[in-house]
Amino acid sequence: xxxxxxxxxxxxxxxxxxxxxxxxxxxxxxxxxxxxxxxxxxxxxxxxxxxxxxxxxxxxxxxxxxxxxxxxxxxxxxxxxxxxxxxxxxxxxxxxxxxxxxxxxxxx
Numbered sequence: 056x057x058x059x060x061x062x063x064x065x066x067x068x069x070x071x072x073x074x075x076x077x078x079x080x081x082x083x084x085x086x087x088x089x090x091x092x093x094x095x096x097x098x099x100x101x102x103x104x105x106x107x108x109x110x111x112x113x114x115x116x117x118x119x120x121x122x123x124x125x126x127x128x129x130x131x132x133x134x135x136x137x138x139x140x141x142x143x144x145x146x147x148x149x150x151x152x153x154x155x156x157x158x159x160x161x162x163x
Contacts, residue, residue: 064113070104079112081119089119 064078076083090096097112098104104112139147 064106064109068106070106070109072102072104075104075109075112078109079116079119085119093118 065074070078072083072086076086079086081089095115098108
């Protein structure tokens with residue numbers, strides 16, 4: 056006999072919404088939207104999911120594609136904005152540095 060347990064799912068009985076979303080690589084808000092648009096309610100639709108729910112979601116993972124950004128896998132900041140790339144961070148840091156240099160050059 057073979058062991059049919061999926062090794063990518065942690066050996067736990069219950070999972071939170073955040074843990075489930077991390078496993079299937081989707082944002083919680085996008086997961087709720089997917090459930091609403093597909094008429095599917097996984098688990099009881101709350102904050103806690105069973106291992107069986109996680110196994111079902113792993114099998115349905117491919118159907119999340121329209122809801123998942125392939126570049127950053129839905130990494131968002133605290134306000135829900137997409138994560139910044141390296142060039143955006145560099146530009147922001149350069150602006151901050153120039154403001155500091157101006158402030159130091161012109162003492163009040």
